[in-house]
Each structure stands twice: as structure tokens, then as C-alpha cells.
Amino acid sequence: MKLGKCLVVGAALSLALMGSPARAGDTSTAKDGIALSNSYAGNGWRQQMLKMWGLASKDAIKRGVIARTKVVNADNSAPQQASQIGDLTLQGWKAIVIDAASPTALNGVIQQACSAHIVVVVFDSLATAPCAYKVAYNYVNMGLMEANYVAKRLGGKGNVLEVRGIAGTSVDHDIHRGIVEGFAKYPGIKLVGSVHGNWTQSIAQKEVAGILPTLPKVAAVVTQGGDGYGTYEAFKAAGRPTPLIIMGNRQDELALWKKLASAPGGYRTFSLSSAPGVSSIAFWVAQRILAGAKVPKTVNVPLLVIMSKDLDAWLKAVPPGGVSTPLYSQQWTERLMAANLAHTAPPPSPVPTSMP
Template identity: 35%
Template sequence: MKRTAAALAALSAIVLTSGLVPQAKAEEKKPYKIYLSNNFVGNDWRQQMLRIADTVVKKAPLAGRVDLKVENVETTTQAQINSLNNIIRTKPDAILIDVGSPTALNPTIEKACAAGILVITFDQVATADCAYKVESDWSMLPAVQAEWIAEKIGGKGKVFVDRGLAGAPISEQLQSGFEKVLKNYPGIEIVGYFNGNYALGPEQEGVASLLAAHPQVDAILTQGYGSGAIKALQDAGRPLVPVAGGGYNTASLVCAQTEGAQCILETNPAYLSAEALKLAVDILDGKEAKEKHVFVYGPFLSTDPQPSKLYPDVKMQKIEVGTNAFPDLAPGLSLPITPDWVEITPQEAAGS
């Protein structure tokens, strides 16, 4: 029996509304418009962080879910505030912010929250209550490093301490974390400070300047690489001493390949941007976040792994070429490279 066009149309409508045939159009999810506001691009970590953000939105599970726009601004709080005000006017679904100040951006962040925009601060986070926070545990990282250094030199000696980047909130946390633990060792004296600026050149220059003024140093705690400090010791013809640094490939290689080097490297994964993006999409999808303050943990890398008494649960890996020190990868590559929910290749992270 032949059906009329009207009858066929009616039957199709019944089938569609009954759920017997998928409604592809209804199931399509429009990409979320997400801005990433970054206040500093002057080191390898920040550049890798931005590359990872760009990479991860093109891969499952975030592929097709995010319309990502990146705003890099000058290294001033006011420049970032001005940029954020412009972003808020576009009414995005979310703003991810690597902040230049833990407090100065709070009124602007609260303005975004009041406008119904999801705000996640990451890496360097703000104190605004309405914003989610994604970061490494900056209380734990310097404490474990300072403890390792103190035990390595037998609880006594003269040390240099890196102040990091002037005005950066994380720099203040790291310096304070080093000093708090070292105070528990009366035999240890901080004899000099320098600003490593999270870059090899300033780190090496800062240590070299202190070496010229101090005939004795027994350990060096940096906020950057650590390998710049080792190079300064070598250039000055001084004995190598235990060094604390960051989990960059060049630092890991220098520690692994330099005879007599003693190192502990903290890891602050550059994929914090990826974690912030995934959290944003999950929240926008209606998933309930367990915590508003999320800590991302990476392992410590060391030439001589030792258990921490202060933080017994921390992971510490021995530095070994081919395992966590890679001669064929970019020197400035931040380790570890990828979170466990997506695969970011070393080449993608390095931009090669």
C-alpha cells in the first residue's frame, strides 16, 4: 500500500520524537568560548604551557569542545586588568588566568563571576573566593627541597637562595618555603640572595656574582633550573655542591651527566593549562567539582632520592638518561610532559 507524502512525514516525526533515530543536531554541543589570560611569556615554562593549551583542545576529550582564545599581556598587573575587562565584555563561557598578582585582580575576577563567567586561576592563582584554583602545591615543593638540601649537607653550612622573579607571588612562596625549613637547622646560614627570574642566564649570573663575594658555599637553592648554578660553579673553578632546581630537561641532563652533581628538582607541570581547561569544560558541562582548589602533583627528580620526613607521601624518582633526562629533546622542556587523560607528545610540548 502506498503512503502519501504527508503520512510519511508524520511517521518520521513520530520516529524522531520517540528516540528510535538519533537526533544528531540536538546532540551536537556548541564549543565553549574560553579565554586564557597570561601575564608573562619570558621563559620556557610559560611558552610550553601555552603550546599545551593549544594542543590539548585539538585532542580528545576536548576536541571540538573549546573555542580557545589566548591573551598575552605585558608583565604588569594593570595591563592584565585592562585585558580582562575587555574579555569580560565579550561574555565568554570561561576565563582561565595565570595571574600577575594574587589580590590585585580580585575585583576584576569578581566582576567576571558576577557576569556569570566561570573563572579558573591556575599556576599563579588569585585569592578571589569565586574563582577556582589549579596549581602545584607551593607549600610542599620548597619544603621537600630545603629538607633534602639540609640533610645532604649534614644540617650545617652556608647557602645561596634564589628569590625568583620580583613581584611574582609564587616566588615569595618558594623563598618563604625554603627559609621556613632551613630555620629548623641552626647550623645553616643563608649568606646570599639572587634573582634567577626563572631563566638560565639570570640564574647563572646571580650565582656567579655571589660566588665572587663569598669564598664558601655549601648548597644552592634555585627557583629556576639549578643547571645555571652548576655552570656558575664550574666556571668559577669551585667544587660542586648540592643544588635544588626545577624539572626542566636541561637541568635533568646536567644533573645526570655531570660527575659529582647532586640535585633535587621539583616538577611544576606545564600542563596545568590543560588541567584548567578540562576542569572548565567539566564544570560547564554540569559536572560537580569536588574541590574549588585543585593541586596537581608531579614527582621530584633527584640524583639521590631520599624519603621526606615532612611529606612522606611525595614521589621521588632517580634522574636517569632516557627515563627523565632526554638528550634528543628540547633543553627547556618541562617535565613531566603530559597528564594521564590525554597524550601530549614531547615534540608537541616542545613546539618542534
């Protein structure tokens, strides 16, 4: 793997300063600060993401791993986030972790930060600047997993409705691609309709209710998370039998799944989504880079998949209105990075712990 300027500079710096080989926990980052630049704080997923960042960073500060942290939120505006990143650059933070407002609009300031020998890690909503480390979800894979599960459950034959996310985003585009690719192997599966639910239950409900009268019998619904509950409500209101709906780790979706499964006749499905706790992975990735560890330029994070045997445990852990997520530890992040470097399977997701 070709290593970028940042890593070279970062590694050279820490080696020069510490003069010790980079082994886990050996190179001290005790005097360093890691800042988070977040593009938007206005929804449940992001709130939980910030909470997870707070937990990870506070724990690290308490243990003396890093010295300080700071969180700045932009109002979903790329220019505003760009100037905030500029400010962080001037304030001498050793690493800046970014959930980006735009895949491209921050590249200029990110490059500036890299030139100032600052470690930049982007996660969740990525920026494409080549000098930044990326903590990424494979959303195409999410679509593939859904398609394969549905095809298997339906025996390779049946009508499927697709509920998509916000039009024009890369996440929506990738999940959709995975679904189409996945179903391509099963000629008996027909995608009979598609609506944009925008990852929001109320919008999904409205959109699905709008398209239902035009559809034949729907056997399954593939979703993107945050839209499963609304989809169910729309089917119920139309007096249609409940199809197989893929869930998206939201508390209301898991509670619905539990209710349907406990009813006579039962209900089988599975649930998957990105986890807001990915901010804690990004935090530890930044810390590991500062510590001089060998870190892949792109760290692929497995999606959080909940099967029925884990349903009760996750349902207990997620607060009402929240999204299921583990808090990823430094050790888990190290195992994930090792797996990424060795191209082996990622470690299994940490078990749910109840949220504080």
C-alpha cells in the same frame, strides 16, 4: 567547604539545562567555549604553557567535548589583560581561564565575569578574587622539600647558598619561606648567602659569581628553577668544587645533571619545579565545572619532581631550551580533584611523553 556564587550558579545552570545528575562525562559541554587569558607570552615557560593549552583544547574539540577555544595574550600589563577579560565576558564564553598579570588588579573584572555567570579559573600566577576557582602550586612546600633533601644529604651540617627568584613576587616569597622553615629544624645548617637569580640562568650566574668570593666553603645550593645551570657555571668559573645544586626541570639543568652523574665520582641531586602543563589541568578543571562535576574551590597541584631514576626519560622528552612537563589528561585531572576533595595524596605525575 563553602561553595562560591560561581559554582552555585554554574551548577544550577547546568542542572537546569541538562536535567541530569553531574557524573563524569555525562553533562554535555559540546556547545561551550573555554577561553584563555594569558598575561605574558614572552618566555620559554609561558610558550610551553600555551602549547600545552593548545594540545589539551584541540584534543577536546576533536572529541566533541567542547566547541571552541581562544587564547588572548596581554603584554604583562594588568589594565590590558583586564580589558581583554572584559571583551571575553561580552563575547559569551562559558568559561575563562586566567594566568594573571597581578594577584589583585584583575579582581574587579573577574567579579564582573562571575556576575555574568561565567566560570572563572585562575592558575599559575593567581588572582585573589573569591569567586574564581584556583589551580595552585604549594610553593612553600617546594622550599620545604628542598630544605629537607639538602639537610638529609649533608647530614644536618654545612653551609648553604640560596638562589632566589624575582624580588617582590609571591612565588619567590613562598619558596623562601619554605626553605627557611625547613632549615629551622637543623641548627647545623647555615644559610651563608642569598642572591636573586630571577629564574634566569645568565642572571643567576652573574649574581652567584658576585657573592662567591665572600663565602666560605659552600656545601649545597637551594634554587627556584631556571637558575641551577648558571649557578654551576659560576662555581666552575671560580675554581670551586661543585656543591650539591637542586635543579629546576629545565632542559639545560637536566643535561648538566646527566653529565655530572656520568662523570667519575658521580653526582646525586634532584629536580623540581612547577610544570607548564598546568594549563591543561586548568582547562580540564574549567570543563569539569561546566559539566556540573563537583570541583573543589582550590585545586592543589603537586610539583613535578624528577628523581635520578626518571632523569633519562624526562631528558628525552624535553626539547632543548624547554621545561619538563607532562600533558595532563581529563582522567588525571579528575583523579587530582577527587584527591583534593578527599584530602588524600595526589595521583603520581603522568610519565613523560615526547613533545610534538
